Amino acid sequence: MKKVFLLISHGAMLGIGFSLGVYMLPILIAPESPSQVEVQAQTRNAVYQARFMKDLAGSDFLHWAEGDVTLTDQVVTFMGEAAPGPDYKLYLAPSFVENEAQFLEVKAQSVQLGDVKTFDQFIVPLNGTNPDNYTTVVLWCETFGEFISAAQYR
DSSP, X not given: OHHHHHHHHHHHHXXXXXXXXXXXXXXXXXXXXXXXXXXXXHHTTXXXXXXXXXXXXXXXXSSOEEEEEEEOSSEEEEEEEEOOOSSEEEEEXXXXXXXXXXXXXXXXXXXXXXXXXXXXXXXXXXXXXXXXXXXXXXXXXXXXXXXXXXXXXX
C-alpha cells in the first residue's frame, strides 16, 4: 500500500512540476519587451486599431489577452497583457473568430505573421502582407492548438 501511495504522490508531483514548467518557461526565457516609447512610435502611422478582449468565448483563465492592437502598413503592435504561454503566433484572419473551432475553419486562409515571445507589448512585422486583405488579428498557441484572443480591426 505504501508503494502505491508513493507512486501516486510522486506521479502527481511530476505532473504538477511539468505543468508549472510549461507555464513558467516562456516567462523565464522571454526576451525584453519593446519599450512603450517604441510601440507608441510605431502606432503613429496606424491604419487600423482594435482591442484584444479577455472575455471571448474561446478565452479562459489560462488563455487570454487584453489590450490595444494597431496595424500600420509595416507592423502589428500590442500594448496590454497576455497570459504567458509557449509558442504564440500572430495571424491575420479573413473573418472574426472567437474560439479554436472558428479559427481552425479559417486557418488555411489566414496568414501567420510571426512569433510572439513577450506578454505585455510586442511589435510584429507584416513582412509585406496587406492588412486590407484580412479583418482580424488572432493570437494563437501553435504547440497546443489553443485560442488566446482575437481583435477585429475592420
